[in-house]
Structure formats: structure tokens, C-alpha cells
Amino acid sequence: MKVSAQAPANIAFVKYWGKYNDALTLPSNSSISMNLAELHTITTIEFSEKYRDDIVEIEFFGQRLKVVTDQKKVRVTQQIDRLRKKAKVTKRARVMLINNFPAESGIGSSASAFAALTVASCAALDLHVDRKELSILTRLGGSGSATRSILDGFVEWKKGTLSKDSYATQLAPASHWDIHDVILVVSSKSKKSSSLEGHKLAKTSPYYKARLAELPRRLVLVRQAIRDKSLSKLGIELEKDALSLHFIAMTSTPPIWYLESSTIEVIKEIYTLRNQGIEAYFTMDAGPNIHIICVAKDSSTIKAYFARKPYIETIFVSGSGKGASIIEKHLF
Amino acid sequence: MKVSAQAPANIAFVKYWGKYNDALTLPSNSSISMNLAELHTITTIEFSEKYRDDIVEIEFFGQRLKVVTDQKKVRVTQQIDRLRKKAKVTKRARVMLINNFPAESGIGSSASAFAALTVASCAALDLHVDRKELSILTRLGGSGSATRSILDGFVEWKKGTLSKDSYATQLAPASHWDIHDVILVVSSKSKKSSSLEGHKLAKTSPYYKARLAELPRRLVLVRQAIRDKSLSKLGIELEKDALSLHFIAMTSTPPIWYLESSTIEVIKEIYTLRNQGIEAYFTMDAGPNIHIICVAKDSSTIKAYFARKPYIETIFVSGSGKGASIIEKHLF
Numbered sequence: 001m002k003v004s005a006q007a008p009a010n011i012a013f014v015k016y017w018g019k020y021n022d023a024l025t026l027p028s029n030s031s032i033s034m035n036l037a038e039l040h041t042i043t044t045i046e047f048s049e050k051y052r053d054d055i056v057e058i059e060f061f062g063q064r065l066k067v068v069t070d071q072k073k074v075r076v077t078q079q080i081d082r083l084r085k086k087a088k089v090t091k092r093a094r095v096m097l098i099n100n101f102p103a104e105s106g107i108g109s110s111a112s113a114f115a116a117l118t119v120a121s122c123a124a125l126d127l128h129v130d131r132k133e134l135s136i137l138t139r140l141g142g143s144g145s146a147t148r149s150i151l152d153g154f155v156e157w158k159k160g161t162l163s164k165d166s167y168a169t170q171l172a173p174a175s176h177w178d179i180h181d182v183i184l185v186v187s188s189k190s191k192k193s194s195s196l197e198g199h200k201l202a203k204t205s206p207y208y209k210a211r212l213a214e215l216p217r218r219l220v221l222v223r224q225a226i227r228d229k230s231l232s233k234l235g236i237e238l239e240k241d242a243l244s245l246h247f248i249a250m251t252s253t254p255p256i257w258y259l260e261s262s263t264i265e266v267i268k269e270i271y272t273l274r275n276q277g278i279e280a281y282f283t284m285d286a287g288p289n290i291h292i293i294c295v296a297k298d299s300s301t302i303k304a305y306f307a308r309k310p311y312i313e314t315i316f317v318s319g320s321g322k323g324a325s326i327i328e329k330h331l332f
Numbered sequence: 333m334k335v336s337a338q339a340p341a342n343i344a345f346v347k348y349w350g351k352y353n354d355a356l357t358l359p360s361n362s363s364i365s366m367n368l369a370e371l372h373t374i375t376t377i378e379f380s381e382k383y384r385d386d387i388v389e390i391e392f393f394g395q396r397l398k399v400v401t402d403q404k405k406v407r408v409t410q411q412i413d414r415l416r417k418k419a420k421v422t423k424r425a426r427v428m429l430i431n432n433f434p435a436e437s438g439i440g441s442s443a444s445a446f447a448a449l450t451v452a453s454c455a456a457l458d459l460h461v462d463r464k465e466l467s468i469l470t471r472l473g474g475s476g477s478a479t480r481s482i483l484d485g486f487v488e489w490k491k492g493t494l495s496k497d498s499y500a501t502q503l504a505p506a507s508h509w510d511i512h513d514v515i516l517v518v519s520s521k522s523k524k525s526s527s528l529e530g531h532k533l534a535k536t537s538p539y540y541k542a543r544l545a546e547l548p549r550r551l552v553l554v555r556q557a558i559r560d561k562s563l564s565k566l567g568i569e570l571e572k573d574a575l576s577l578h579f580i581a582m583t584s585t586p587p588i589w590y591l592e593s594s595t596i597e598v599i600k601e602i603y604t605l606r607n608q609g610i611e612a613y614f615t616m617d618a619g620p621n622i623h624i625i626c627v628a629k630d631s632s633t634i635k636a637y638f639a640r641k642p643y644i645e646t647i648f649v650s651g652s653g654k655g656a657s658i659i660e661k662h663l664f
Contacts, residue, residue, distance in 0.1 A: 251572055263596075264591060
């Protein structure tokens with residue numbers, strides 16, 4: 001009953017923001033993302049009589065492995081409980097999660113963590129579930145975007161109308177389109193407001209309905225852009241969607257600001273790059289860091305361009321990658 | 333036929349953004365502002381046989397007086413033509429405009445300029461018009477917000493349904509409420525995009541309708557806040573309205589960014605000040621500079637707080653003031 005799994009972070013082209021059902025993590029809109037080959041969480045979980053209580057250990061990029069006892073532990077153990085109940089198992093577990101990128105700064109660490117946790121737990125508990133069911137179980141863990149980290153490549157999470165029809169489907173495999181995400185970490189400090197808070201406050205923004213109203217059209221355009229491998233079509237919608245999420249956040253009551261001044265600097269630099277003929281488009285999740293989407297051949301130029309800037313802490317580059325999977329090597 | 337006038341800049345609490353009739357400058361929404369006692373344009377205009385052509389001279393804060401021949405001249409002479417036609421006068425004019433604050437950076441220089449120009453021109457052309465008519469004639473000059481610079485104190489520009497009922501009315505005289513506008517100039521460089529462009533593009537934003545839909549409620553709240561002298565009520569709406577304008581601009585096609593990274597820094601500092609118990613609220617017009625609205629007794633503290641910051645170029649402080657008026661002293 002010891003299993004390890006690896007799951008990717010993902011970058012949303014059309015963001016998930018707000019839920020119509022909190023308890024079941026049913027989103028107010030469908031979302032589309034690309035799984036990131038180079039950014040992942042590895043988890044090992046072991047269910048055993050030898051544990052008196054659940055033990056949750058997490059390692060963030062650049063930090064030491066820590067036993068967590070706070071809200072993070074609660075979220076992890078709630079998900080394990082859900083699966084334990086389904087498997088009719090009562091044994092306690094030890095779980096270790098290791099991220100190879102900074103957590104809680106809008107690079108989807110909860111997505112990769114909950115996808116890896118769910119996949120590893122289901123296997124360890126001998127729950128035989130297909131990908132669709134895995135995606136639903138992952139969603140119920142509370143990190144909605146984790147749902148999209150289950151499948152390979154370019155993924156859509158359908159809003160659905162009930163718990164059983166709100167799950168992720170593949171739009172295209174990772175090999176379909178060689179685009180890169182150049183991730184500029186302008187601040188790896190933990191966010192003051194979590195995405196969870198943002199989702200809850202979304203509906204207090206007077207602009208939230210307008211966001212939801214424009215999304216059906218955007219989803220069509222983004223699906224087409226992926227199908228046609230059209231970066232310019234994707235890019236326009238990508239940028240609008242990111243600004244829309246941040247605006248909903250900053251017009252929520254109380255307002256949430258994920259952006260830093262350096263975020264704005266980077267956005268302006270991206271316009272400059274585009275004027276120089278380099279196709280580069282920005283997006284930001286619920287954090288200050290910027291994801292630059294470009295064709296694979298441009299990513300090293302873009303990385304070099306920003307590496308010189310004083311406000312950049314770290315840069316990651318990743319193509320599209322596969323979804324969550326069981327791995328052989330255990331963390332403990 | 334030589335007259336001088338002075339008119340104030342104004343800071344909008346509910347912004348004018350977008351028009352439903354370009355030619356007549358009929359706005360898509362009513363707006364509310366406070367005229368600023370300390371920031372003004374002085375203009376002198378002389379109609380005379382001695383001028384072969386219209387001569388327009390403008391001085392911006394910190395710059396030299398210049399004869400303008402570009403789009404600025406066109407806009408000024410179009411307004412003079414309109415009034416000349418009304419007065420059945422054909423004589424050419426010399427006009428000089430001097431601003432005591434930076435132009436074209438979202439501090440309303442076209443508002444004060446067109447208000448002063450219209451008031452001086454009407455008097456020089458011996459057009460006997462009342463305040464309402466003056467406000468309409470000013471509006472037709474193309475700088476809608478100039479309409480609000482005609483009257484004293486706290487002013488609402490009613491959207492109206494026809495040219496004759498879209499004009500400014502006073503909500504309260506300047507003496508009604510002793511609040512200050514602390515204007516932080518983070519960049520006095522001219523804007524890349526003019527407000528005129530922004531107004532035209534507003535309707536291309538998918539969020540524009542949502543903005544217009546929320547404004548009737550905001551207008552009621554802001555009128556009440558002024559009537560009750562409630563800074564906290566005013567402040568909440570003020571900030572939401574500013575963010576809304578900027579978001580409409582950045583989600584227009586093509587997007588317009590008036591914000592600078594320093595704008596974001598200042599906004600975050602304002603949240604800090606509020607946490608320290610200083611009631612201070614931000615607003616930005618179509619430019620990067622921030623207006624901090626506070627009670628008069630707090631403005632020196634706020635000014636001192638920001639004077640130390642490296643990204644601040646200049647700080648102006650102003651209470652509410654009177655509208656456009658004829659003055660005795662001529663500029664030439």
C-alpha cells in the first residue's frame with residue numbers, strides 16, 4: 001500500500017475562477033489549460049497500521065522538507081479521507097509531496113499536488129477508477145484546476161451540471177503543438193490571498209457576470225486556436241482572460257491584488273517584444289508571476305531577454321507534457 | 333475683444349468613459365467630479381483684424397510656451413470656429429493657454445483648457461450665454477470632462493438624451509466639504525494613448541456593458557456620499573470606478589495601458605495607510621498618476637509619506653474650488 005505518482009502543473013489559457021457549488025468544486029465556467037512537462041509534484045503515499053495519525057510532509061522549491069500541521073494538512077487529509085472512505089480502508093497514511101517549483105505563487109502547485117495525491121492514493125487503496133473518475137475524484141479534493149493535471153497535453157475541464165459530468169477531457173496530446181511557457185518568477189513569496197479565497201469572492205465583483213457571459217465565445221476560439229496551432233489567435237484570448245481574472249479579483253469585495261509592480265513592467269516588455277516581431281503572450285494565474293506563451297524556438301531568446309532584468313528572481317521554461325502517472329521510485 | 337479666463341482641472345469620482353455620440357460628445361454615462369482649486373488653466377483670447385490666421389500658444393507645467401501647429405491647434409481652432417460661427421464673427425484670434433500642472437498625464441489638462449477657452453471666447457465674442465449653455469458649448473468642444481469644470485465645487489454632468497440636456501449641474505458648492513486631492517505624479521511623460529482614443533475604443537471591451545450597468549447605482553451612492561460628507565462611502569466607489577475605467581481600457585481592442593508599475597506600488601501603499609488608520613482612497617484618470625482623496629487634515633501627512641518614495645516626481649495638493657471665470661489680467 002505504498003505508491004508514488006507524479007503530476008504536472010498546468011497553465012490555464014481560459015481560467016477557472018469562481019464556483020457555483022463550493023462543496024463539490026463545481027466551477028462557474030469551463031476552463032482550458034496546457035500541462036507543463038517540466039513543473040511537477042512527486043508524491044508518495046503509504047497506508048499502514050504503523051501510523052497512528054496521518055503524517056503530511058511537503059517540500060517546496062528552494063525550501064526544506066517540512067511536516068505540515070496547518071490548513072495544508074487539513075486539505076490533504078480531507079482528500080485522503082474521501083478516498084479511504086470509498087475504499088473502506090481505515091489505516092492512517094504517511095504522505096510526502098515534493099514540488100520542483102515555487103509553491104503558492106500562481107504556478108499551480110495545488111493543481112499538481114492534488115492530482116499526484118489523488119492518483120497515488122487511488123492506486124495505494126486499490127481503487128480501480130478510469131481517467132474520468134480520477135478527474136472527478138481529483139476535483140472533489142477542492143483544487144479544481146488539479147482536475148486538468150490528470151490528462152496529457154491540452155485539456156479542457158467541462159463545467160458540467162452535476163458532479164458526475166464535471167471532469168477533464170483531452171483536446172490534444174502534448175505532442176500536438178510545440179509551444180513553450182516561459183515562467184518569470186517575480187516574487188516567490190507566498191500569496192497574501194489564496195486562490196480559494198478568490199474563488200469565493202468572485203461573485204462579489206460587479207463584472208463577474210460579464211466575464212461568464214464572454215467565456216463561451218472564448219472557449220470556442222481557444223479550442224480552435226489549439227486545433228489550428230495558431231499562437232496569435234490563442235495569444236489574444238489568453239491575455240484577455242488573464243486580465244479578466246485579475247480584474248474580477250481586484251473588484252471583488254474586499255479587493256484582492258495578486259499583481260506586483262513588476263508584473264506590469266513585464267507586460268509592457270512583452271508588448272515591446274511583440275513590436276520587435278517575437279510572438280509572445282502573457283498570462284498570470286492567481287499570483288504575480290507571468291507565464292509567457294511562445295513557440296518553442298523563441299523561448300531561449302525570451303528567457304535571455306528577461307534574465308537581465310533586476311526584478312526577475314527565477315525563470316522556468318516548459319513545453320507541454322503528460323498528465324498524472326504512477327512512478328516506480330518512492331520518496332521514502 | 334480680448335478676454336482672459338481661468339478654469340480648474342477636475343477629478344472625477346465617477347468617470348466619463350465612452351460616448352454614444354462622437355460628433356456631439358454625448359457620454360455613455362453621467363459622471364461626477366470635484367473641481368480642483370489649485371490646478372488650473374489660464375487663457376487669454378483676442379479676436380482681431382490684425383491676425384491673418386489663428387495663433388495658438390500653449391505652456392505646459394515645467395515647459396516653455398510654444399506655438400502649436402499640430403492636432404492640439406486643430407482642436408482649439410475647431411472650438412473657436414464653432415463659437416465664431418454662433419457669434420457671426422470672422423476675425424482670426426490669438427489664444428494663449430497656460431497650465432500650472434503637467435499636461436496629458438491624466439490630470440485633466442484638456443478639461444481646464446477647454447473650459448477656460450470656451451468661457452473666454454464666449455465673452456470675447458460677446459455671446460451672452462448662461463452657465464447651462466456654457467456647459468453645453470464646452471462639451472461640444474470635444475473634451476467632455478471640461479463640461480464639469482464650468483461650475484463650482486462638486487459637479488455632475490448628466491448624460492442626457494439630446495445635446496441640449498447633456499450639461500453640468502452643481503451637486504454642492506466647494507465650501508460644502510473640505511476634502512483634498514493629493515496628486516502623485518509618477519510620470520509626467522505624455523500618454524501614449526489619448527483619452528480621446530480610449531473613449532472610442534471603450535465599446536470594444538467585453539466588460540463595457542457591465543460597467544454601464546453598474547453606474548446608476550454608483551451615481552446614487554456617490555451623490556449620497558457627497559451630500560452626507562462620507563469619505564468612506566465615497567472612497568469605496570471611487571476606487572472601484574477607477575479600476576473599472578482602467579480595466580475597460582486594458583481589455584479594449586487594441587488594449588490601452590495607462591498604468592505604470594509605480595501606480596501599483598502606490599495603490600498598495602494606500603492600503604497600508606488605510607490599515608494604519610488614515611482614510612485615503614485612490615483614483616486615476618486616463619493616465620498613470622494617482623489622486624488620493626482624503627480629508628483636508630490628512631493631506632500633509634499623506635504628502636510627506638509619499639514625498640520620500642523614489643518613484644514620485646511631483647506632488648500637488650488641492651481642495652475643491654470654483655469653476656471657470658473671467659479674470660482681469662491678460663497673458664499678452
